[in-house]
Amino acid sequence: MTELTSSNYRIEKDSMGERQIPENVYYGIQTLRAIENFPISGIKPLATYVDACILIKKATAIANGELGCISQEISNAIAVAADEVLNGKYRDQFVVDVYQAGAGTSHHMNVNEVLANRALEILGDEKGNYKRVSPNDHVNYGQSTNDVIPTAIRVGALLALEHSLYPALLDAIATLENKAIEFRDIVKSGRTHLQDAVPVRLGEGFRAWARILSDHRVRIERAEEDLYSLGLGGSAAGTGLNTHPQYRHRAAEILSQLINKPLKPAPHLMAAMQSMAPFVSVSGALRNLAQDCIKISHDLRLMDSGPKTGLKEIQLPPVQPGSSIMPGKYNPVMAEMTSMVCFQVMGYDTAIALAAQAGQLELNVMMPLIAYNLIHSIEILGNAIDALSKKCIEGITAKRDRCLAYAEGSLALVTALNPHIGYLNAAAVAKESLETGKSLRQIVLEKGLMSEEALAKVLDLEQMSAMPQE
CATH class of the missing domain: 1.20.200.10 (Fumarase/aspartase (Central domain))
Incomplete structure (x- = not known):
C-alpha cells in the first residue's frame, strides 16, 4: 500500500475527528469511514440506484436554489456535477458496500460528498473546502437520509x-x-x-x-x-x-x-x-x-x-x-x-x-x-x-410429426366419446386400448358403439383442439 504524503492527500474533518483522504478521490471522510467499517460483500451500489440518488440531488439543488435556501451559484454547480455523474463520469466514486449503516446514511453521504467536491472544482475551488460547498449544508440542504x-x-x-x-x-x-x-x-x-x-x-x-x-x-x-x-x-x-x-x-x-x-x-x-x-x-x-x-x-x-x-x-x-x-x-x-x-x-x-x-x-x-x-x-x-x-x-x-403422433396416440381422445357412448363405456374402451394396444377407433367400431362416420367426426383432432370463438 502506497503511504500517503502531504502532496497526495487532503485533511478532512467530521464530528469524530480528522482523517487523511487521497487527493484524487471525490468522496470524503464519512465515505472513508464506511469503507473501513463495512468490508462485507464487495458489492457496490447499483448504477440505477446511484442515478436515482443523483437525480434527487439535482432536483433538490434546483428547488433550494429557486427558493433562496442556497445560493444560485452553488445550486447550479451541484446540478452540473449531478449531470456529469448521470452522463457517466465519476461512477467509480460510489464505493460503499450494499450492507452498510442502517437507513443508508453511508451511501447517502457518499453521494453528498462526491457532488460537493465536484461542485467545488466547477467553482474553481479545491476538493475538501466544505466551507464554500458542504455535503451537509448545501448538497443535503433540507434533506435527511430518512x-x-x-x-x-x-x-x-x-x-x-x-x-x-x-x-x-x-x-x-x-x-x-x-x-x-x-x-x-x-x-x-x-x-x-x-x-x-x-x-x-x-x-x-x-x-x-x-x-x-x-x-x-x-x-x-x-x-x-x-x-x-x-x-x-x-x-x-x-x-x-x-x-x-x-x-x-x-x-x-x-x-x-x-x-x-x-x-x-x-x-x-x-x-x-x-x-x-x-x-x-x-x-x-x-x-x-x-x-x-x-x-x-x-x-x-x-x-x-x-x-x-x-x-x-x-x-x-x-x-x-x-x-x-x-x-x-x-x-x-x-x-x-x-x-x-x-x-x-x-x-x-x-x-x-x-x-x-x-x-x-x-x-x-x-x-x-x-x-x-x-x-x-x-x-x-x-x-x-x-x-x-x-x-x-x-x-x-x-x-x-412428433406432436401429431402424440396427439393421435393419446388415450385422452376417449374424452370426446363421453357424450356419445357415456363415461363408463368410454373408460372401458380406454382400458382395453391400453391393455391390448388396439386403437380407440378400432375398439369402438368392434363393439358397435358408434358408426364409422360419426366416430370420424367425433375424433377429428382439428375440431377437438380448436379454441372457442369469442
Missing part, C-alpha cells in the same frame, strides 16, 4: 421498470404471439398431471404464455402507482424540519419532470417515510411474475426433452455445447438460467418482506437491503426475460 433513501428506492425502481423490465416483457409478449401464429395449425397432445390429456394447438400454448406475461405487466403497473407518492421533504422524521414550505412541492415537480413520471408529495410525509409497503407490493408483483416465468421455462425444457428419450415436441435453439464429456449434447440453458434468476427474485422478495416489517417508530433502518434487492430484482428479471426471448423463444422450431 426521506432521501425511500425516495431513491422509488425512483430507482421506476427507472429499472421503465428501462429494463417493461421493454423485455413487451418484446417477449410479441415474440410469443409470433410463435402462436407460426404454430397455430399444429396439433399436439395436452398433458395434465404429466399424463395424456385432450389435444391442443401448439400455437395456443404460446399464446397462453403471451397472455400470462401481459397480465403480469398490468399487475406490476398497478403496483408501480404506489411509488409515485414521495416522502421527500419530510426531513428527519416527517415533520419537514429545516425545509422551505414550498420545497417538497417544487422538488417533487422537478423530479417528476426529470424522470417523466407523475410524482407528488405524499399526503402524510411521516407515513410515506415509515412504511415500506409500496416496495413490498412491487416486489410481490415481481415474485408473481417470476413464478410464472419458472413455469414457462420448465414447460419449454419438458417439451424439448430428448432428443431420443424425451418428448421432443419442439426444438430450442442450441446456443452452446452442453457437456464437457458428452459430445454433441445441447442443453436448454436459457430456460435454466431464467429459472435460476427467478429463484433469486423470489428470495429477494422474502428478504424485502422481512426488512419492511423490521422498522421501528419513525424510521426503517433496513432500507439499504430493500433498495438493492428490489432494483436488482427488476433488472435481472428484465435481463433474463429479454435473453430468453431473443436467444431461445425466437428460434424455437416445432417437431410437427
Whole structure:
C-alpha cells in the first residue's frame, strides 16, 4: 500500500475527528469511514440506484436554489456535477458496500460528498473546502437520509421498470404471439398431471404464455402507482424540519419532470417515510411474475426433452455445447438460467418482506437491503426475460410429426366419446386400448358403439383442439 504524503492527500474533518483522504478521490471522510467499517460483500451500489440518488440531488439543488435556501451559484454547480455523474463520469466514486449503516446514511453521504467536491472544482475551488460547498449544508440542504433513501428506492425502481423490465416483457409478449401464429395449425397432445390429456394447438400454448406475461405487466403497473407518492421533504422524521414550505412541492415537480413520471408529495410525509409497503407490493408483483416465468421455462425444457428419450415436441435453439464429456449434447440453458434468476427474485422478495416489517417508530433502518434487492430484482428479471426471448423463444422450431403422433396416440381422445357412448363405456374402451394396444377407433367400431362416420367426426383432432370463438 502506497503511504500517503502531504502532496497526495487532503485533511478532512467530521464530528469524530480528522482523517487523511487521497487527493484524487471525490468522496470524503464519512465515505472513508464506511469503507473501513463495512468490508462485507464487495458489492457496490447499483448504477440505477446511484442515478436515482443523483437525480434527487439535482432536483433538490434546483428547488433550494429557486427558493433562496442556497445560493444560485452553488445550486447550479451541484446540478452540473449531478449531470456529469448521470452522463457517466465519476461512477467509480460510489464505493460503499450494499450492507452498510442502517437507513443508508453511508451511501447517502457518499453521494453528498462526491457532488460537493465536484461542485467545488466547477467553482474553481479545491476538493475538501466544505466551507464554500458542504455535503451537509448545501448538497443535503433540507434533506435527511430518512426521506432521501425511500425516495431513491422509488425512483430507482421506476427507472429499472421503465428501462429494463417493461421493454423485455413487451418484446417477449410479441415474440410469443409470433410463435402462436407460426404454430397455430399444429396439433399436439395436452398433458395434465404429466399424463395424456385432450389435444391442443401448439400455437395456443404460446399464446397462453403471451397472455400470462401481459397480465403480469398490468399487475406490476398497478403496483408501480404506489411509488409515485414521495416522502421527500419530510426531513428527519416527517415533520419537514429545516425545509422551505414550498420545497417538497417544487422538488417533487422537478423530479417528476426529470424522470417523466407523475410524482407528488405524499399526503402524510411521516407515513410515506415509515412504511415500506409500496416496495413490498412491487416486489410481490415481481415474485408473481417470476413464478410464472419458472413455469414457462420448465414447460419449454419438458417439451424439448430428448432428443431420443424425451418428448421432443419442439426444438430450442442450441446456443452452446452442453457437456464437457458428452459430445454433441445441447442443453436448454436459457430456460435454466431464467429459472435460476427467478429463484433469486423470489428470495429477494422474502428478504424485502422481512426488512419492511423490521422498522421501528419513525424510521426503517433496513432500507439499504430493500433498495438493492428490489432494483436488482427488476433488472435481472428484465435481463433474463429479454435473453430468453431473443436467444431461445425466437428460434424455437416445432417437431410437427412428433406432436401429431402424440396427439393421435393419446388415450385422452376417449374424452370426446363421453357424450356419445357415456363415461363408463368410454373408460372401458380406454382400458382395453391400453391393455391390448388396439386403437380407440378400432375398439369402438368392434363393439358397435358408434358408426364409422360419426366416430370420424367425433375424433377429428382439428375440431377437438380448436379454441372457442369469442
